[in-house]
Amino acid sequence: MKSELLAVLNEAYPEYVSGEKLSILLHCSRTAVWKHIKNLQEEGYQIKAVRNKGYLLESSPSLYSGHAVASRLIKGNLPYQIRFYPELLSTQNEAQRLAMEGAEEGTVVIADKQTKGRGRLGREWESSMGTGLAVSLILKPDVPAYKAPQLTLVAAVSVVKAIEQITGVKAEIKWPNDLLIEGKKVCGILTEMQADPDRIKSVIVGIGLNVNETVFPEHLHHIAASLSGFADSPPERAQLAAAVLNQFAEDYELYKQSGFAGVKAEWESYSCTLGRKIQVRQNGSYINGTAEAVDSQGVLKLRDKDGILHSIVSGDIEI
Numbered sequence: 001m002k003s004e005l006l007a008v009l010n011e012a013y014p015e016y017v018s019g020e021k022l023s024i025l026l027h028c029s030r031t032a033v034w035k036h037i038k039n040l041q042e043e044g045y046q047i048k049a050v051r052n053k054g055y056l057l058e059s060s061p062s063l064y065s066g067h068a069v070a071s072r073l074i075k076g077n078l079p080y081q082i083r084f085y086p087e088l089l090s091t092q093n094e095a096q097r098l099a100m101e102g103a104e105e106g107t108v109v110i111a112d113k114q115t116k117g118r119g120r121l122g123r124e125w126e127s128s129m130g131t132g133l134a135v136s137l138i139l140k141p142d143v144p145a146y147k148a149p150q151l152t153l154v155a156a157v158s159v160v161k162a163i164e165q166i167t168g169v170k171a172e173i174k175w176p177n178d179l180l181i182e183g184k185k186v187c188g189i190l191t192e193m194q195a196d197p198d199r200i201k202s203v204i205v206g207i208g209l210n211v212n213e214t215v216f217p218e219h220l221h222h223i224a225a226s227l228s229g230f231a232d233s234p235p236e237r238a239q240l241a242a243a244v245l246n247q248f249a250e251d252y253e254l255y256k257q258s259g260f261a262g263v264k265a266e267w268e269s270y271s272c273t274l275g276r277k278i279q280v281r282q283n284g285s286y287i288n289g290t291a292e293a294v295d296s297q298g299v300l301k302l303r304d305k306d307g308i309l310h311s312i313v314s315g316d317i318e319i
């Protein structure tokens with residue numbers, strides 16, 4: 001019955017199907033139709049019921065589309081506009097193109113698949129399977145350009161919280177841009193800026209989250225993992241994307257009010273970097289020491305064996 005009902009609603013989309021028509025097609029009473037609709041709604045199907053029109057299937061839990069994400073967004077301070085693409089080279093490139101054309105803050109580029117996703121430091125980001133999240137968000141914060149990297153840290157906090165809301169799984173933040181679960185990378189964040197000498201024109205925050213991948217390229221076997229490997233059931237990408245955006249809208253508001261200091265305590269609570277012995281690679285040279293703190297600007301403080309405190313603004317770290 002469930003799949004027949006869904007098939008009729010899917011077929012009719014974007015039109016409504018009346019309760020009467022459903023009861024005839026499915027050979028049951030209109031009350032039975034209503035009960036099945038309620039069950040489906042409880043399973044996460046978004047079905048709109050309108051008197052005198054009938055039922056409209058707005059999104060299915062397994063459907064990944066712009067509408068499936070947008071219909072789960074909470075109207076808040078950041079007016080999101082979702083641009084969903086079945087396939088792109090890179091959501092980051094598309095967001096940059098849109099930003100140059102004057103796209104507004106809150107424009108979000110999402111791709112089901114990326115064929116040339118980009119990571120930090122010119123690395124590749126593998127997400128061509130249609131199983132992960134590839135999201136790039138256009139922001140126009142009123143802050144000096146040197147503060148733009150702080151948005152990586154804010155987004156990391158938002159993604160950790162969204163992952164926990166949807167799956168119950170706890171991820172940790174490896175400064176500055178990785179999220180790890182049980183030591184394996186599940187998410188990377190790439191923040192890029194377009195700026196004039198005196199002001200930021202736009203910041204693009206790109207989030208790549210491994211959700212349901214089961215195979216990784218050989219060189220990533222020991223370092224990467226998917227959220228589904230830790231969750232009780234396979235997470236839905238539309239639900240996750242919406243949770244990330246809803247959470248980010250809240251955290252970004254805090255950031256605009258109080259800067260990185262507004263989310264610092266949360267960042268620290270999710271960090272797997274602080275208190276650990278780490279190695280930082282900066283411009284080809286290495287510094288070893290203990291990650292002591294992040295300051296109110298998101299700068300990592302590293303104490304070396306001679307007791308000298310280094311301020312690490314950017315770089316790659318090994319734990």
Ligand code: BTN
Nearest residue numbers: 090092117118119120188206208
């Ligand atoms: C990293 O860990 O090096 C950062 C990876 C960032 C990947 C995301 S996926 C969405 C957006 N589009 C891209 O091409 N890259 C970012």
